[in-house]
Amino acid sequence: xxxxPRLVVAAPASGAGKTTVATGLMAALTARGLAVSPHKxxxxxxxxxxHALATGxxxxxxxxxxxxxxxxxPLFAHGARGADVAIVExxxxxFDGRFTHGQGSASEASTAHVARLLGAPVLLVxxxxxxxxSVAALVHGFATxxxxxxxxxxxxxxxxxxxxxxxxxxxxxxxxxxxVGALPREAAVHVPSRHLGLVPAAERDTRARRAVAxxxxxxxRHCDLDLVLRLASAAPPLAAVPWSAADAVGTPxxxxxxxxxxxxxxxxxxxxxxxxxxxxxGAEVAxxxxxxxxxxxxxxxxxxxxxxxxxxxxxxxxxxxxxxEQVARLAACGAPIVAECAGLLYLAASLDGxxxxxxxxxxxxxxxxxxxxxxxxxxxxGTVVRAHEFHRTVCSPPAGESPAYVxxxxxxxxxxxxxxxxxxxxxxxxxxxxxxxxxxxxxxGAA
Numbered sequence: 001x002x003x004x005p006r007l008v009v010a011a012p013a014s015g016a017g018k019t020t021v022a023t024g025l026m027a028a029l030t031a032r033g034l035a036v037s038p039h040k041x042x043x044x045x046x047x048x049x050x051h052a053l054a055t056g057x058x059x060x061x062x063x064x065x066x067x068x069x070x071x072x073x074p075l076f077a078h079g080a081r082g083a084d085v086a087i088v089e090x091x092x093x094x095f096d097g098r099f100t101h102g103q104g105s106a107s108e109a110s111t112a113h114v115a116r117l118l119g120a121p122v123l124l125v126x127x128x129x130x131x132x133x134s135v136a137a138l139v140h141g142f143a144t145x146x147x148x149x150x151x152x153x154x155x156x157x158x159x160x161x162x163x164x165x166x167x168x169x170x171x172x173x174x175x176x177x178x179x180v181g182a183l184p185r186e187a188a189v190h191v192p193s194r195h196l197g198l199v200p201a202a203e204r205d206t207r208a209r210r211a212v213a214x215x216x217x218x219x220x221r222h223c224d225l226d227l228v229l230r231l232a233s234a235a236p237p238l239a240a241v242p243w244s245a246a247d248a249v250g251t252p253x254x255x256x257x258x259x260x261x262x263x264x265x266x267x268x269x270x271x272x273x274x275x276x277x278x279x280x281x282g283a284e285v286a287x288x289x290x291x292x293x294x295x296x297x298x299x300x301x302x303x304x305x306x307x308x309x310x311x312x313x314x315x316x317x318x319x320x321x322x323x324x325e326q327v328a329r330l331a332a333c334g335a336p337i338v339a340e341c342a343g344l345l346y347l348a349a350s351l352d353g354x355x356x357x358x359x360x361x362x363x364x365x366x367x368x369x370x371x372x373x374x375x376x377x378x379x380x381x382g383t384v385v386r387a388h389e390f391h392r393t394v395c396s397p398p399a400g401e402s403p404a405y406v407x408x409x410x411x412x413x414x415x416x417x418x419x420x421x422x423x424x425x426x427x428x429x430x431x432x433x434x435x436x437x438x439x440x441x442x443x444x445g446a447a
Contacts, residue, residue, distance in 0.1 A: 002077045002240050005232035008115040008122045010090035016127040017157035022089035026054035027216025037083035041114040042091030043388040045269035049201035053212045058272040065109035065374050067429035072117040073240035112149045119236050121152030129158035133171040152231045156182040181223025200268040245280035248431035252282030257301040257441035264289030269307025274427045277434035294322040302336040302441035305343025311366050318354040331359040336440040339420035360413050362395040377405035387423035
């Protein structure tokens with residue numbers, strides 16, 4: 001049984017202030033000396049970067065579509081080892097997820113879905129900027145829509161004045177749901193955004209740390225942290241065995257090949273479990289920053305290039321000719337290379353006219369069109385992989401003679417040891433990906 005206090009931060013809709021409250025709570029509780037375990041419902045990579053800054057622990061995702069609902073509690077327990085309290089930031093509106101006809105309120109991979117699987121109480125963040133007594137009807141509706149999801153408290157965000165706060169609190173009092181705090185409208189902490197959401201914390205460094213500290217101070221000043229901890233402590237024991245990367249991959253491959261993982265400002269999208277699975281499968285995981293490092297780690301026998309924003313850093317990536325050439329040589333040797341979205345762009349011939357690694361016969365460019373959603377894809381060997389797609393770029397052609405996946409459309413490239421696609425699977429949901437990569441690395445030479 002897992003007995004860690006836990007709380008899910010949700011909202012009626014996107015834009016209400018979930019990230020402000022969740023990250024602020026993480027930072028404020030950490031400042032109190034507590035070990036806080038940060039989690040994010042859904043496939044988002046950016047918010048966990050800010051969560052990690054707030055807590056000093058890896059931000060981890062809980063996605064019931066990508067990993068299957070049976071792994072949500074074990075992955076949570078794995079990430080929360082040794083923590084005093086866990087905060088889970090939700091995704092979109094509380095009940096919004098992958099809709100399937102006939103499923104009622106139980107949208108797959110929604111915040112409500114994750115909260116149910118964790119038996120976690122929910123802290124509802126309400127944007128109060130354009131309402132007064134009507135807030136009670138809103139909260140009442142969310143509290144009674146699905147009784148299996150318990151709204152344990154409310155945070156009022158963007159409150160206009162002391163009188164406004166008084167009206168809101170008075171309206172909510174008959175519901176018996178405590179108001180945990182009220183954040184004033186003018187106290188918003190600005191975190192810059194661009195075409196796929198917030199600018200990742202790794203790209204902002206000192207400024208991101210200052211923003212997280214300011215969020216923590218804001219929440220500590222306007223929210224009752226003692227009440228937050230009492231609500232979190234009311235979560236019942238969770239019947240779960242912590243997930244283990246070693247158990248997921250089985251017997252490790254011998255030889256301990258070096259597997260390089262792309263990192264740095266251009267490649268910030270990666271689930272924490274990916275490196276854990278590679279290490280458990282027998283790899284020596286080493287990191288490479290394609291913006292700064294002119295060579296792969298010594299002895300590299302395989303490469304994983306996850307997601308990120310290479311379109312923002314195309315000039316810097318293009319300028320690092322030595323590394324681009326070494327990546328091309330590694331691919332020519334037949335070494336296993338897995339590229340997801342940003343990795344696909346980096347392996348292309350060019351990105352918005354800037355030369356990339358030239359491993360794939362494709363030209364990539366930015367567009368105004370957002371491609372977003374969950375995918376069930378079939379690999380060439382017939383294996384079904386659940387993944388997520390999130391980008392504004394296109395590749396021409398979109399697939400090679402041997403595609404990475406069929407969706408049913410052909411998507412991505414398989415060339416030699418290269419598997420490149422726009423899709424992001426969560427490797428905890430498909431641990432064979434790590435095992436196959438490490439096994440293939442043992443049989444290939446270094447570049």
